[in-house]
Amino acid sequence: MEGQNGKHKKFSVLVLVLLLPLISFVSVVVVKPSTGKNLQVRKGSTFKITIFADLHFGEDTWTSWGPLQDIHSTKVMSFILDQEKPDFVIYLGDVLTADNIPIANASLYWDQALSPTKDRCIPWAAVFGNHDDAHFIWPTEWFSDSGIPPLKCSSLISSSSGEDNCIFMGTTRLQLMNHDIGSSALSFSQKGPNNLWPSVSNYVLKISSSDDSESPVAYLYFLDSGGGTYPEVISTVQAKWFNSTAQEINPDSRVPEIIFWHIPSRAYKTVAPSGVINKPCVGSINKESVAPQEAEHGIMKALEARPSVQAVFVGHNHGLDWCCPYKKFWLCFTRHSGYGGYGNWTRGARVLEINEQPFSLKSWITMEDGSLHSHVFLSS
Numbered sequence: 001m002e003g004q005n006g007k008h009k010k011f012s013v014l015v016l017v018l019l020l021p022l023i024s025f026v027s028v029v030v031v032k033p034s035t036g037k038n039l040q041v042r043k044g045s046t047f048k049i050t051i052f053a054d055l056h057f058g059e060d061t062w063t064s065w066g067p068l069q070d071i072h073s074t075k076v077m078s079f080i081l082d083q084e085k086p087d088f089v090i091y092l093g094d095v096l097t098a099d100n101i102p103i104a105n106a107s108l109y110w111d112q113a114l115s116p117t118k119d120r121c122i123p124w125a126a127v128f129g130n131h132d133d134a135h136f137i138w139p140t141e142w143f144s145d146s147g148i149p150p151l152k153c154s155s156l157i158s159s160s161s162g163e164d165n166c167i168f169m170g171t172t173r174l175q176l177m178n179h180d181i182g183s184s185a186l187s188f189s190q191k192g193p194n195n196l197w198p199s200v201s202n203y204v205l206k207i208s209s210s211d212d213s214e215s216p217v218a219y220l221y222f223l224d225s226g227g228g229t230y231p232e233v234i235s236t237v238q239a240k241w242f243n244s245t246a247q248e249i250n251p252d253s254r255v256p257e258i259i260f261w262h263i264p265s266r267a268y269k270t271v272a273p274s275g276v277i278n279k280p281c282v283g284s285i286n287k288e289s290v291a292p293q294e295a296e297h298g299i300m301k302a303l304e305a306r307p308s309v310q311a312v313f314v315g316h317n318h319g320l321d322w323c324c325p326y327k328k329f330w331l332c333f334t335r336h337s338g339y340g341g342y343g344n345w346t347r348g349a350r351v352l353e354i355n356e357q358p359f360s361l362k363s364w365i366t367m368e369d370g371s372l373h374s375h376v377f378l379s380s
């Protein structure tokens with residue numbers, strides 16, 4: 001028994017040693033992140049994205065006008081989602097007018113803005129605009145005593161000069177993003193690498209092929225163009241983060257890359273049509289001049305160096321909806337989708353349609369009255 005047992009042990013050890021590389025190989029394959037969450041093209045279908053920009057929920061909550069605008073905006077989104085039936089929704093910033101929300105937690109209004117998408121079980125991702133974490137502006141005469149929001153005072157300032165230096169802090173970008181991420185498994189939003197904070201909405205998502213969930217069809221990059229409590233820029237570190245991430249996951253630029261942020265970069269000014277929108281630009285409204293970021297810190301250089309970049313999509317200017325070519329890719333506006341915020345131009349949303357084989361990126365604007373216009377191919 002004893003000897004046999006010993007032999008048996010030796011044999012087991014031998015088998016184990018022989019199997020070890022195989023076992024570790026198998027375990028690597030098994031453990032390898034199939035993270036559960038995946039955006040994948042459906043078999044025999046295109047991948048359709050609807051972009052909602054500048055909804056401005058929570059604006060002028062103390063009037064009857066404000067809450068009514070939010071009801072209209074909800075209708076616009078619901079109608080467009082039923083019309084387009086997208087696979088994915090992108091909230092392209094200024095989801096809120098957070099400098100207008102007289103309650104401690106802006107996440108209630110955030111939930112209202114997300115509800116048409118969530119109710120239809122459509123996954124989404126959000127990127128922040130300049131209004132999503134702005135300081136609360138609060139002339140006290142707007143509120144009844146009970147309606148006055150809680151104050152956060154810097155003890156240093158308030159001790160010397162009193163109440164005027166108290167500001168209502170509202171909900172920070174990080175709190176808002178944590179709320180979004182925690183609100184539903186449908187959220188694909190991320191709070192980005194913490195070395196980029198307080199710039200929070202910086203992340204990349206992969207859309208994978210219908211027949212292989214590991215094989216990428218396109219990468220969607222989200223960048224936080226700031227505003228509110230800090231400058232309206234994409235910083236040098238963000239540009240570096242984009243560059244190194246793209247180099248790492250798509251070193252040979254083989255996979256198309258599509259970029260989203262809220263405030264147009266200064267490059268938009270160089271391609272903006274004057275007056276009528278003529279070819280090669282495509283669009284239907286050009287009613288404002290481009291309101292660009294405060295400075296350019298290298299993101300455009302990084303994009304220009306990558307032949308895989310197809311297009312950049314921004315909101316911010318509510319009355320612009322054109323796409324114009326810039327170097328080897330496109331710069332596009334989305335026009336406003338919401339009734340909150342400035343301007344009374346008809347509301348609409350930009351739609352992107354990705355075809356996987358061969359790759360193509362098509363876009364158009366879908367309106368609250370059901371009309372479609374400004375169709376354009378954004379892939380070469």
Ligand SMILES: *[C@@H]1O[C@H](CO)[C@@H](O)[C@H](O)[C@H]1NC(C)=O
Pocket residue numbers: 104105106107170171172175178179
């Ligand atoms: C707001 O509410 C959410 C939950 O709905 C919570 O996670 C978050 O911490 C709250 N933020 C503030 C500033 O109260």
Ligand SMILES: *[C@@H]1O[C@H](CO)[C@@H](O)[C@H](O)[C@H]1NC(C)=O
Pocket residue numbers: 239240243244247298301302305
């Ligand atoms: C991007 O990264 C590559 C390689 O790491 C580097 O050669 C290039 O200069 C970087 N470009 C920019 C614009 O940062």
Ligand SMILES: *[C@@H]1O[C@H](CO)[C@@H](O)[C@H](O)[C@H]1NC(C)=O
Pocket residue numbers: 344
């Ligand atoms: C906005 O447009 C609607 C419908 O076209 C009109 O009824 C409303 O008065 C306009 N509002 C402003 C502020 O111009």
Ligand SMILES: [Zn+2]
Pocket residue numbers: 054056094129131316317318341
């Ligand atoms: Zn806006």
